[in-house]
Amino acid sequence: MQMGKRIVIAGGGTGGHIFPAIAIANALKKLDPTVEILFIGARGKMEMEKVPQAGYQIEGLDIAGFNRSSLIKNISLPFKLVKSFFQVRSIFKRFRPDAAIGVGGYSSFPVLRLAQQKGIPTYLHESNSFAGKSNQLLGKNATRIFVATDGMEKFFPAEKILVTGNPVRANIVNSTVSREEAISFFGLDPAKTTILSIGGSLGAKSINEAVEAGLPMLEQNGLQLVWQTGKPFAERGKQAARGKTGFWVDEFISQMDYAYAAADIIISRAGAMAIAEICVVKKPAVLVPYPFAAEDHQTINAGRLVEKGAALMVKDAAAKTDLVNTVVALAKNEAQQQELKNKIASLAVTNADEVIAKNII
Known part of the structure; x- marks a missing residue:
């Protein structure tokens, strides 16, 4: 044998x-x-x-x-x-x-x-x-x-x-976590629109700075936030959110399936894997491509989705002034959220890992 x-x-x-x-x-x-x-x-x-x-x-x-x-x-x-x-x-x-x-x-x-x-x-x-x-x-x-x-x-x-598309973690593809469970996991209010901000595993300075500056605006508009800061920004992010309700802040989210289930709108970099996951979870997204990625590939990634009407994009240099404004406007526009969801859902690939494994075996 x-x-x-x-x-x-x-x-x-x-x-x-x-x-x-x-x-x-x-x-x-x-x-x-x-x-x-x-x-x-x-x-x-x-x-x-x-x-x-x-x-x-x-x-x-x-x-x-x-x-x-x-x-x-x-x-x-x-x-x-x-x-x-x-x-x-x-x-x-x-x-x-x-x-x-x-x-x-x-x-x-x-x-x-x-x-x-x-x-x-x-x-x-x-x-x-x-x-x-x-x-x-x-x-x-x-x-x-x-x-x-x-x-x-x-x-x-x-x-x-x-x-083949990109292999997405199985716990995200097969997630059965409800929005209610997820919202209570982060200690938030199920009645409020929830923004998820993720800067990739190492954090994203421009996204973090824009979110930090925009916390009062998010609060005024009745929005709540799950904010993954990455290690370098964690202390500063927690400091900024201190004493405010409706903001969950940490350097890394190990339960990403819960984060995606809680989210009504996602702020993210435009790395290939981040995009693959957002397509699978079918959520409206505002992408801020990292401008120094090799050959500026994140801007190319995000541009492909924007062309298809499947996501919104804010350039990194404009994040500080435009990011939170764009998010707040999207949060108030349910028709646009629905439109983005429908378009991004059609781009989801859920079995890339199986296809790759079969070819290798």
Whole structure:
């Protein structure tokens, strides 16, 4: 009898890479419970905490990405890259993988590069409409490349591409949490319109500053708020909301299914995974693309939805003046909320993880 397949999943850095990776791992396990899965990430990054929480083993590499803002910090890069190749080599010796999956983020590069050198099948998942550097370099020799949107032939060999959409966490796809349960979970008032503000797993400074400045306006208009600030802004956000009712503030929301169920309107960055989740939960959204994402891909992501009438967009530079005004106006316009819901619902993909897992198995 054949023993279970052994698969490594590499990458991370942000929730946008980690959560789809975990969704793919869960789908592989569901399809073939004998599969053994090992994650490989970057030491000190978010995956080292989130992956074990999801019940998987992870090994950390001493690796860092190219620092665009401070060139001096890149001096040690070649050494870290060489060191990480040795680390990957010894992980492969122990684990002997049958396949490697890369989800983007710089820790995926040495893992998939070594797998390709050894002739081990490699699979890539590209969540954005603009392919990341690691994935572009690895694409030529990949076995299969799973992408979120069409039009990716400019980055990858056309015959290797499969359009699957983005894998959304199962607890969000299958959520049965009612609005009432969710509202009481955050200690809020079911009669009030609820705004959910999420800046991605690491927080979003411009969104946070706009929300902070707009708290009095939200309060005057009878709106309540679930506000995920990210670590850097957490203290300041809590300070700003002190003594006010109807504002729930924390650095990270681990029960995102509750947050989405509570929300009537969502404020979010326009990362591919954030958008995939908003499509699945079918909520009206005001997107504030992060302007410094590689090749400004978040603005491209958000623009696609705006063209389809499926979301509103406020440019990052205008967030401070326009974001809360836009949200308040939308909160008062139920017809527009309904219209956005209908349009965004038609873009939801709920089985990307299964499609990817079947192709890999």
